[in-house]
Amino acid sequence: MERVYTAQDIMIVGHLEAVLERHRIGCVVKNRFLVGGAGELPPTDVWPEIWVREDDAPRAREVIAGVLAEGEASPPDWTCPRCGEAVEGQFAECWNCQTPAPGEG
Template sequence: MQKKRGNLERVHVGADPLIAGHIETIFNARGIHCMVRNRHLVGGAGEIPPLEAWPEVWVAREDADIARQLIREILDPEGPVPADWRCPDCGEVIEGQFAECWSCGALAP
């Protein structure tokens, strides 16, 4: 179920705040601004309905499609491994599963 509020759209909801934090970290590294709602409400489950306490990841509506694709890749690590890539900054060949160049720290294209 898609949930929208203003220019934001919810792209993930789940019981584990660590997963929400991991998604947030990856989004920030990719330049996707996001907001994690209910990050600290998990401890309130029981006093409030559990689904209302789960962390939610929200992004700008224009980033929602790419955000969902990244979430699928994050949550399904057994999916196909991307092809090796050449660092655009230093020219080093990097294995496909890595998002950063080990040599200079540049992000994968």
């Protein structure tokens, strides 16, 4: 196994994990649940980490670099269930009819 990414933000790590899985790259997230329970360890020792098989590491790094470059860490766009408008992922409600994003709350 080889570590390909680490970040303090579990949201980003979780997003990258999902993207890697979409690319059929099996990965393991370490320290997923340790943030906040660091105790006396240096904080960077308990950041979430993404590990992949060594064979997959070059491709995984490529995918991760692409995701970070494109800003795909923001939520995906969604379609308003009420009026059918396409809404950018960072908006929590439809710009057209103020319907909350599905799955929120």
